[in-house]
Every structure is written in C-alpha cells, then in structure tokens.
Amino acid sequence: MLFTLIYLTTAIFGYITIYLIGFKFKSNQHANVYLIIFFFLSSTRFFFSGMVNVPFFANKLYFINVLFTVTSWPCLYLYFTHLIHNKTEIKAKEGLHFIIPLLILSLAVFKFLWSESTVSKLKVISLVINLTMNSIYYLASFKILTKSIWNRNSEITLINKQNKAITKWTTFLFVVLSLIFLIYLIRFFVSEKTFWNLDQSSYLWVGALIWIFIYLKTLSDPQFLYGYDVLQSKIKEYKKNSIAFDNVWKMDYNVNLVNVQDTVLKEKIQCNIENYIIEIEHLALHSNLFFKETFSAEDLANKLGIPKSHLLYVFKYHSNVSFSDFKKIIRIQKAIGFMEEDYLKSNTMESLATDVGFSSYSPFFKSFKSITGLSPQEYCTKMD
Incomplete structure (x- = not known):
C-alpha cells in the first residue's frame, strides 16, 4: 500500500509538471519537447505501477516499462542536443533515433505471434540490442555534456550565470540517471535478464522518490527546459x-x-x-x-x-x-x-x-x- 501511494504521488507530480509546462509556459516557444516526452513516459510508468492491482493497468504495465526503457536515453540525448543548439523544432531525421526502440517494442507487443522458443531467443536479442543502444546513447550524452555544456564559459556575466544554472541541472539529471542505469546494468549481468525495473519490488520506490525531487526542481526553475537562448x-x-x-x-x-x-x-x-x-x-x-x-x-x-x-x-x-x-x-x-x-x-x-x-x-x-x-x-x- 505504501509503495502504491509513492508511485501514484510521483505520477501526479509528473503530470502536474507536464501540465504547467504545456499551459503556464506555452508562450515560451523554446520548451524542450524531448524532456517533456521523457517526463511523460516516466510519470505514466509510475502511474501504471501504482495501479498494478487493477487488471487493465496490470496488463499494460509490461508494455509501458519496455517503452520507457527503450526510449529514455534516445530522448535524453536529443534533449541535450537541442539544449546546446537552441533548437525548438523537431526535424524528421530525428525520428531515426527511434527506429531501434520501435523494433524492440514491436517484438515485445507481438510476441504472441511466435512460438515460446522463438520468443525466448527474440527476448535475448532484444535485451542485447537495448543494452548496446542505451550504452551508446549514454556515452554520446556524456560526450555532449562534457564538451558543450559543463565546460561552457562566456565573458558576458549574464550569459555565464545562465550557463552555470544549466550546468548544475544537467549534472544533477545525468548523475541521477547514471545511477539508475548502473543499477540496471548490475541487475542485468548478475541475475535478472530482464528489462529495466520490471520487477516492482526492486527498489522502484527509491526511483519514485528521486523523480518527485526532479519534478519539484523543474517547477522551481523552468529555465532548465529551454536552453541557452532565453536572453537572445x-x-x-x-x-x-x-x-x-x-x-x-x-x-x-x-x-x-x-x-x-x-x-x-x-x-x-x-x-x-x-x-x-x-x-x-x-x-x-x-x-x-x-x-x-x-x-x-x-x-x-x-x-x-x-x-x-x-x-x-x-x-x-x-x-x-x-x-x-x-x-x-x-x-x-x-x-x-x-x-x-x-x-x-x-x-x-x-x-x-x-x-x-x-x-x-x-x-x-x-x-x-x-x-x-x-x-x-x-x-x-x-x-x-
């Protein structure tokens, strides 16, 4: 019961954050769409986890977890890319980043079409592909952050102040998600050959509390969503x-x-x-x-x-x-x-x-x- 309350509270905070971003700040055309998508997927995952005792949500929980797992790091990578380049629009070629996630998701959704032995093989293949893909996007995100955000300086005082604020935010976000990713890797290699946080007893409540803090931090300073062109x-x-x-x-x-x-x-x-x-x-x-x-x-x-x-x-x-x-x-x-x-x-x-x-x-x-x-x-x- 306590875990259910934590999951639903996290989801509510997430949806409130997304609502305010979408309406209160709708006049700002520089909101980063990929971070909003990431927030939505995370909030939905916790909502379905909190409603796991309801058959309808329980049946969809596996799908939601897989969706979050395969799209998280591509979304974060694109968020960091848009952040440093002051990009506001989504370009069609960015959809290429989601081809592999959609492939893995399709295998999970249509697993009933194959025999049990084939499903087992496809599951292993999907897990390896997902692990490799997330690792690549993780390293690519780290490269972008170290090269273009964390070491970004300006001789203009106002610009530098904004740089420091965004550096603190991205450092916090990346460190927290790195810890979650590390737990996923440890669990994958040590025991559970499964997707990220599918087991509801495996400290998901810790992640939920961390996400509440992330949402509160975002609401307290929404400039994190926009990038470096606030002044311009x-x-x-x-x-x-x-x-x-x-x-x-x-x-x-x-x-x-x-x-x-x-x-x-x-x-x-x-x-x-x-x-x-x-x-x-x-x-x-x-x-x-x-x-x-x-x-x-x-x-x-x-x-x-x-x-x-x-x-x-x-x-x-x-x-x-x-x-x-x-x-x-x-x-x-x-x-x-x-x-x-x-x-x-x-x-x-x-x-x-x-x-x-x-x-x-x-x-x-x-x-x-x-x-x-x-x-x-x-x-x-x-x-x-």
Whole structure:
C-alpha cells in the first residue's frame, strides 16, 4: 500500500509538471519537447505501477516499462542536443533515433505471434540490442555534456550565470540517471535478464522518490527546459511601452549606492529609469547606432539627450551587463539576423564583422562564441 501511494504521488507530480509546462509556459516557444516526452513516459510508468492491482493497468504495465526503457536515453540525448543548439523544432531525421526502440517494442507487443522458443531467443536479442543502444546513447550524452555544456564559459556575466544554472541541472539529471542505469546494468549481468525495473519490488520506490525531487526542481526553475537562448529570444522584438530585455535590466530601486554622487543622482533620475531603459532598447532595435565601430556610452547619452552620468548610473545599478557587454549582445544578435537572411552567400565573415560594428574578425569571433557558445562557422552549419 505504501509503495502504491509513492508511485501514484510521483505520477501526479509528473503530470502536474507536464501540465504547467504545456499551459503556464506555452508562450515560451523554446520548451524542450524531448524532456517533456521523457517526463511523460516516466510519470505514466509510475502511474501504471501504482495501479498494478487493477487488471487493465496490470496488463499494460509490461508494455509501458519496455517503452520507457527503450526510449529514455534516445530522448535524453536529443534533449541535450537541442539544449546546446537552441533548437525548438523537431526535424524528421530525428525520428531515426527511434527506429531501434520501435523494433524492440514491436517484438515485445507481438510476441504472441511466435512460438515460446522463438520468443525466448527474440527476448535475448532484444535485451542485447537495448543494452548496446542505451550504452551508446549514454556515452554520446556524456560526450555532449562534457564538451558543450559543463565546460561552457562566456565573458558576458549574464550569459555565464545562465550557463552555470544549466550546468548544475544537467549534472544533477545525468548523475541521477547514471545511477539508475548502473543499477540496471548490475541487475542485468548478475541475475535478472530482464528489462529495466520490471520487477516492482526492486527498489522502484527509491526511483519514485528521486523523480518527485526532479519534478519539484523543474517547477522551481523552468529555465532548465529551454536552453541557452532565453536572453537572445528577448532581443528579437521591441514591444511599445514595455521592457523587452527583461533578462538584462533590474528594476529594483532599493539598490546599495556606493558613493554620495550616486545617492544625489538617484533622487534626480529614479522616476525616469524605466523611460531611459525603453529608449535604450528602442535605439538598440530600431537604429544602426550600435553598429558603428566607435559608438560609445557618450554617443548614446547624446542621442538620448541625457547626461552621460545618467546613462552610466542605469548600467551600473539597473543592468546585469555593462554597456560594453550590452553593445556586444546587440551586435551579435544583428549578425545572427544577417546570417539567417543569407548575408554570407555574397559576403565574407570579415565584412559581416565590420558591418555589425567590430573592428576586425578576431573580436567578432570571440564575442560570437562567448554569447552563443558556437563559432560563427558552427552556427552557420547548425542553420543548414
């Protein structure tokens, strides 16, 4: 009875998580579909385990366990791949990753078509294929994580903060699932030549408790679902009378001022901070000022018609990035827009660098990789 309660509680938490992801966050088009699928399969497995005393669910439990076992690591691999490449859509060729899982699943579903001896042979073959496949996807996932996520750094403070958050999440997820996979391997080689967690008495309740923690962690910080383009997605459009770059700006007016001059300045401009920010955004998105090589904070202040000290105050106390970093973000976003418009079909990378305001290709390359995690060439390849 206790185990049944744990399994059903886990399933409920999982379905609530999926519901909130699908509806509360439906305006965010960067939700990672493969992680959601993985959550759904896991939740359904625990639901059927909790309902094992009901004949209908008991008869389907084997099928659900096999489905979860053969699709888990392909889904996780694709999740990590989408995470590092900021991909939102599912491409048809990704379906190739599920050919072998579907084959194994078919053998399990239609086992009644063959004799008992044939079923025994097919079961062994399926188990070996499944073990090999999961091992390959496990190692491939580890390679992606170590190469492109866990060691990902940026010179932009805001981007680096996001990198660290996603690194912590993926490390936690990978370690937990590695332990589960290790248990599966030990059980497979030592005693039970069966699929993952089919025996309901074999510590499945421990996994259920771990999954509850995973769901709670996801709900507490849903950025884990989206990837690295949370900041960039905010730069794509300007909304009138609103702050578009909401990951850049800080609207907390209870800031700790470092000197008397700033204290005096705060009294003068506090009521204008939001207007300043909206005007800065508008110029960043609807003018070419930021793409001039020599463009400076003083130039921006003059264009806004405010003292330079006011502008520096805004970036000092109400921005997560410096003026220099903000300028780099705007320029790289413009460069990405040019790339998507096939600019490079008739122009070089060097001309792209200078057109968006960099003095040469070298600082452009460094800033591009710092912000996107990819070199300009890698980004172009990803778009193809």
